[in-house]
Amino acid sequence: MTRLITFDLDNTLWDVEPVIVRADQAMFHWFEDRFPGFNQAFDQAALFKLKQQLLEDSSELRADISRLRVEVYRIALQDFGLPKEEASVVAQTAFDYFHEWRQKVDLYPGTKKVLWQLANHYRLAVITNGNADVFHPDVGLSDSFEFAVRADKEGIAKPNADIFLKTAKLAGVDVNNLIHVGDNVHDDVNGINQVGGRSIWFNRHGARRWQDKWPSRPDAEVHSLEELPEVIADMIAKN
Secondary structure, three states: OOOEEEEOOEOOOEOHHHHHHHHHHHHHHHHHHHOOOHHHHOOHHHHHHHHHHHHHHOHHHHHOHHHHHHHHHHHHHHHHOOOHHHHHHHHHHHHHHHHHHHOOOOEOOOHHHHHHHHHOOOEEEEEEOOOOOOOOOOOOOOOOOOEEEEHHHHOOOOOOHHHHHHHHHHHOOOHHHEEEEEOOHHHHHHHHHOOOOEEEEEOHHHOOOOOOOOOOOOOEEEOOHHHHHHHHHHHHHHO
16 A cells, blocks of 8 residues: 655754744845845835735735745835836745745754655655745755645645645545644644544654644654654554
């Protein structure tokens, strides 16, 4: 029986916060060099406010954080004084620069070793709501994953059942044969549980306690990625 092990990315294979901090800092310098005064007119608080307004106005953008960021830049640049068409072009160029920095992740210790070990026994894929690219050289995981399903490319995001069903269809397996690993209780654990797959909650260092108010329990919980090969083998043996 073919088993597909799917992985979330942000805060599962790396800590996303420092990645975004570095990328935003790079964008500060990018705008400062090209549009002096832009950062003063649109600091992080102002850009965040624009983002929230866009999310309130368009449910589609919730599943496409790439387009959301482009739109934030576009509106800010237009408000800054750029003509509409120029603002659109510059916004996309700015996003492309941000996206390159978005790939500069620091993998959790042991990530590559664990993935290589798992890839020798199972098929591996990605299901992510983020816009990191595991096939980008800076991420460096192209030899571990067969394919990736990204919310910003599909227009659907976890915990929507369709993104898990699409992943199973792409792999040519029944969704019941998916084992999904992720840190987010709602998006990852509840998402895969609702379609009949199996869930592994990545609770790094055991820093969080399970709360009864959360919708559904995981099939397994790990505190480090190094636990995965044994836990997955045990789950499959008991199935």
